[in-house]
Amino acid sequence: MSAEQYDIAIIGGGLVGASLACALEGFARDHHWSIAVIEAVPMPEDSEQDIPFQPSYDARSTALSWGARQIYQQMGLWSDLAPHAAAIKHIHVSDKGHLGATRLAASDHNVEALGYVAPNQGLGRVLLQGVKQAQHVSWLCPFKVTGFSVGAEQHTLQLSDERGAEKTLHAKLVVLADGGQSGLKEKLQIADQVRPYDQHALVCNLTMSEPHQNKAFERFTPEGPMAWLPLPQSNDIALVWTVPSEQVDEVMALDDDEFAQRLHKLFGYRLGGVERVGQRYQYPLNLVRASEQVRPGLVVLGNAAHYMHPVAGQGYNLALRGVAELAAVLDQAAQQQRSIADLTVLQEYLDRRQSDQDTVIGFSDGLIRLFANHNPMLGHLRAGGLMLLDQLKPAKRWFARQAMGLGGQAVRLKPIQGK
Numbered sequence: 001m002s003a004e005q006y007d008i009a010i011i012g013g014g015l016v017g018a019s020l021a022c023a024l025e026g027f028a029r030d031h032h033w034s035i036a037v038i039e040a041v042p043m044p045e046d047s048e049q050d051i052p053f054q055p056s057y058d059a060r061s062t063a064l065s066w067g068a069r070q071i072y073q074q075m076g077l078w079s080d081l082a083p084h085a086a087a088i089k090h091i092h093v094s095d096k097g098h099l100g101a102t103r104l105a106a107s108d109h110n111v112e113a114l115g116y117v118a119p120n121q122g123l124g125r126v127l128l129q130g131v132k133q134a135q136h137v138s139w140l141c142p143f144k145v146t147g148f149s150v151g152a153e154q155h156t157l158q159l160s161d162e163r164g165a166e167k168t169l170h171a172k173l174v175v176l177a178d179g180g181q182s183g184l185k186e187k188l189q190i191a192d193q194v195r196p197y198d199q200h201a202l203v204c205n206l207t208m209s210e211p212h213q214n215k216a217f218e219r220f221t222p223e224g225p226m227a228w229l230p231l232p233q234s235n236d237i238a239l240v241w242t243v244p245s246e247q248v249d250e251v252m253a254l255d256d257d258e259f260a261q262r263l264h265k266l267f268g269y270r271l272g273g274v275e276r277v278g279q280r281y282q283y284p285l286n287l288v289r290a291s292e293q294v295r296p297g298l299v300v301l302g303n304a305a306h307y308m309h310p311v312a313g314q315g316y317n318l319a320l321r322g323v324a325e326l327a328a329v330l331d332q333a334a335q336q337q338r339s340i341a342d343l344t345v346l347q348e349y350l351d352r353r354q355s356d357q358d359t360v361i362g363f364s365d366g367l368i369r370l371f372a373n374h375n376p377m378l379g380h381l382r383a384g385g386l387m388l389l390d391q392l393k394p395a396k397r398w399f400a401r402q403a404m405g406l407g408g409q410a411v412r413l414k415p416i417q418g419k
């Protein structure tokens with residue numbers, strides 16, 4: 001059996017892997033790159049069909065920052081994505097039981113929206129359409145990468161499909177975008193630094209009696225922080241509620257009325273009453289950082305590189321900035337006739353990403369630690385802090401830039417042909 005040969009192999013066709021394939025496609029024509037995306041979970045051939053829930057394109061919705069919109073715009077995907085997304089025009093941050101609050105408005109920053117909320121299913125559909133339209137990308141699905149041998153000039157991947165049929169593939173550069181759960185990092189002896197939060201994220205969609213008017217709410221409560229995110233339907237909300245792990249089974253078991261009452265107790269009636277509670281899903285939360293993100297011919301990206309608390313809705317936005325930067329660095333290396341697998345090239349990518357990663361991970365982790373503490377003194381300080389943040393222009397501008405995903409360096413991408 002002859003092995004297939006690629007310049008770049010992306011393991012995982014989830015949000016991050018599919019976005020990277022779309023970002024690379026823009027440069028692939030100039031550099032004659034051949035790219036493979038290997039995805040284990042079957043997806044429909046017809047991109048108009050619903051995607052069956054899988055690890056990336058599941059029941060969640062993702063808050064995309066203004067910066068993420070700019071990246072998708074450069075790839076030529078934003079016009080397809082926009083109909084699936086609701087604009088966030090205002091963000092309201094509050095701490096239950098304390099008076100202080102911070103408000104951000106898109107109009108204060110001369111942007112149409114601070115960010116957008118897109119159901120992962122809609123996001124997935126647009127990304128998969130992009131991948132299928134990309135002429136230099138081979139979509140190998142459903143194929144699971146089961147083996148990885150490191151070579152001096154190229155790496156070798158063993159793939160198997162659901163029926164056990166096998167395939168071998170060689171690639172100069174392999175990008176690990178498998179979400180970090182597949183065991184491939186362990187095979188490569190890339191250790192993770194893990195800090196458990198002892199919390200679960202509970203997500204579900206709600207229909208409210210009053211329209212959300214494109215407002216997002218971040219509410220810190222004694223029963224954990226909750227984000228209420230506007231969805232494209234005017235009265236629909238994507239709820240992300242962080243619950244202590246020992247309470248998650250009890251909250252999941254509440255009937256819909258009890259669940260709605262619990263939400264009202266913590267959030268009030270800012271959006272009227274809960275009229276419908278969608279199916280609830282839970283996700284265990286840890287802070288995970290891979291001890292290495294680059295090696296010769298290897299990059300670790302997305303959840304596989306850093307998995308963080310969703311409190312500030314930053315995990316995917318951070319990963320997408322990594323996607324854009326990696327594509328730009330590889331383009332630059334190819335223009336300079338350098339090998340895209342060279343460690344100095346990949347280290348350059350990581351050096352450019354490090355400070356944004358440290359800031360965003362530190363910010364999300366800091367929020368959780370600050371608001372998880374029930375010391376009343378700290379409660380007053382927090383309230384004062386939120387009030388001060390609301391008043392202090394430079395601090396508020398910094399906070400808004402983080403929320404808008406403008407922490408990284410701007411990079412130039414090229415659209416997929418025909419987009």
Ligand SMILES: Cc1cc2nc3c(=O)[nH]c(=O)nc-3n(C[C@H](O)[C@H](O)[C@H](O)COP(=O)(O)OP(=O)(O)OC[C@H]3O[C@@H](n4cnc5c(N)ncnc54)[C@H](O)[C@@H]3O)c2cc1C
Nearest residue numbers: 012014016040056063145179182302303313314315316317
């Ligand atoms: C509750 C919750 C809410 C969130 N909300 C937000 C938000 O609002 N905003 C935000 O920016 N971020 C958010 N995030 C973070 C965001 O979900 C992640 O950043 C994103 O899912 C990362 O995608 P990924 O492609 O790296 O990994 P994954 O989503 O895990 O995808 C990995 C893919 O690889 C495939 N795969 C795995 N192993 C193999 C293998 N061996 N061979 C082939 N394929 C393989 C899987 O099938 C999957 O498709 C949230 C996270 C959680 C838990």
